[in-house]
Amino acid sequence: MTNPIPLEVSDSDLVARAKAGELDAFETLTNRYAQRVYSLTLRMLRQEQDAEDVTQQTFLSALESLGGFRGDASFATWLLRIATHAALKVIRKRKGLDTVSLEEATEPTEGYDTIPHPEYIADWRQSPEELVRKHETQSLLDDALAKLDEKHRLVFLLRDVEGLSVEETAGALGLSEANTKVRLLRARLQLREQLTLTLGDPYRRVVQTHPPTEEEH
Amino acid sequence: MKCAELLTMLNEYVDGTVDPAICEEFEKHMAGCNPCQVVVDNIRQTITLYKEGKPYDLPIAFRQRLHTALRQRWSETHCRKP
Numbered sequence: 427m428t429n430p431i432p433l434e435v436s437d438s439d440l441v442a443r444a445k446a447g448e449l450d451a452f453e454t455l456t457n458r459y460a461q462r463v464y465s466l467t468l469r470m471l472r473q474e475q476d477a478e479d480v481t482q483q484t485f486l487s488a489l490e491s492l493g494g495f496r497g498d499a500s501f502a503t504w505l506l507r508i509a510t511h512a513a514l515k516v517i518r519k520r521k522g523l524d525t526v527s528l529e530e531a532t533e534p535t536e537g538y539d540t541i542p543h544p545e546y547i548a549d550w551r552q553s554p555e556e557l558v559r560k561h562e563t564q565s566l567l568d569d570a571l572a573k574l575d576e577k578h579r580l581v582f583l584l585r586d587v588e589g590l591s592v593e594e595t596a597g598a599l600g601l602s603e604a605n606t607k608v609r610l611l612r613a614r615l616q617l618r619e620q621l622t623l624t625l626g627d628p629y630r631r632v633v634q635t636h637p638p639t640e641e642e643h
Numbered sequence: 644m645k646c647a648e649l650l651t652m653l654n655e656y657v658d659g660t661v662d663p664a665i666c667e668e669f670e671k672h673m674a675g676c677n678p679c680q681v682v683v684d685n686i687r688q689t690i691t692l693y694k695e696g697k698p699y700d701l702p703i704a705f706r707q708r709l710h711t712a713l714r715q716r717w718s719e720t721h722c723r724k725p
């Protein structure tokens with residue numbers, strides 16, 4: 427039995443070793459990313475059994491196609507693409523859709539002019555760093571995320587939570603970059619609104635004293 | 644720059660990909676518009692909060708199932724090779 431693989435071994439080294447036949451290397455990669463894939467799919471699918479199935483599918487798929495992984499994208503990005511693709515299949519199946527892309531052919535790109543202006547504006551009482559340590563913050567975040575339209579939530583999950591670029595996000599979801607950006611903006615603004623209602627300091631609430639479209643600054 | 648215009652470029656400003664000239668306009672506006680300044684701060688805080696959120700733990704039984712399935716598929720795949 428081989429020695430445990432040290433933490434400092436890079437993903438690309440592990441991929442090379444897995445390709446050369448080392449199961450341990452693939453298992454290490456799995457341990458590195460399983461939580462992340464599971465969290466992403468759980469947030470996308472909002473159902474534990476489905477998230478488990480898709481997570482398992484993702485790693486099995488990665489195992490089988492490892493030979494074809496060229497390393498153009500990072501292993502993490504490649505894995506997240508596989509996971510997203512598998513999760514989207516579940517979503518489409520739930521809706522009884524056949525199309526590959528989530529972007530319905532007849533759906534126009536959302537415009538910036540219909541984006542709702544922020545209403546509840548207040549400085550937060552605590553910094554994100556302080557909040558992250560609190561257990562109840564996570565459920566607040568998940569509740570806010572759950573309230574988003576799925577099409578906005580998916581973009582936010584990939585772009586802001588997982589850190590994929592706009593281009594990668596658009597590619598993974600089968601959307602145009604323009605549409606991805608608008609959906610991202612809507613997601614961010616809506617989450618801001620939701621979270622500020624709870625996390626904002628009501629004593630420091632700011633009210634816009636002029637209609638946003640009129641005065642020039 | 645008006646508040647509504649700022650909104651359309653919020654993504655780019657927060658992500659740091661905005662044109663320097665527009666960036667200047669943005670910051671000039673925010674210097675004189677507290678609501679916009681706070682909204683931009685809120686958005687940054689929101690993104691940070693989600694980015695640094697705790698990932699979900701894998702249920703233990705599932706983790707075991709996953710590894711069993713991978714080992715099985717691995718031996719199947721590797722046995723198929725000549």
